[in-house]
Amino acid sequence: MSxxxxxxxxxxxxxxxxxxxxxxxxxxSHIRMVAAIVDDKMREIHAKNPSLDINRLAxxxxxxxxxxxxxxxxxxxRLQEKLNQKE
Numbered sequence: 039m040s041x042x043x044x045x046x047x048x049x050x051x052x053x054x055x056x057x058x059x060x061x062x063x064x065x066x067s068h069i070r071m072v073a074a075i076v077d078d079k080m081r082e083i084h085a086k087n088p089s090l091d092i093n094r095l096a097x098x099x100x101x102x103x104x105x106x107x108x109x110x111x112x113x114x115x116r117l118q119e120k121l122n123q124k125e
Contacts, residue, residue, distance in 0.1 A: 054080045054092075079103060
């Protein structure tokens with residue numbers, strides 16, 4: 039289910055067996071992709087740590103995603119500096 043109002047998208051997504059209503063400025067396909075990545079990461083972490091309760095699983099998922107983000111951001115900055123040095 040999705041609808042757009044004033045360039046904002048509202049969509050219902052399923053993450054780890056739960057329904058969430060997400061509102062954002064991005065396209066429906068982008069929001070679905072983000073939800074799928076979160077769902078995949080939660081399932082990946084749960085497979086390695088099946089005794090985690092949902093709250094700890096969610097926090098570990100957030101920590102892992104932010105860790106990946108920081109690594110990519112650092113790599114982007116490193117590549118940007120390298121590119122600027124060549125100019």
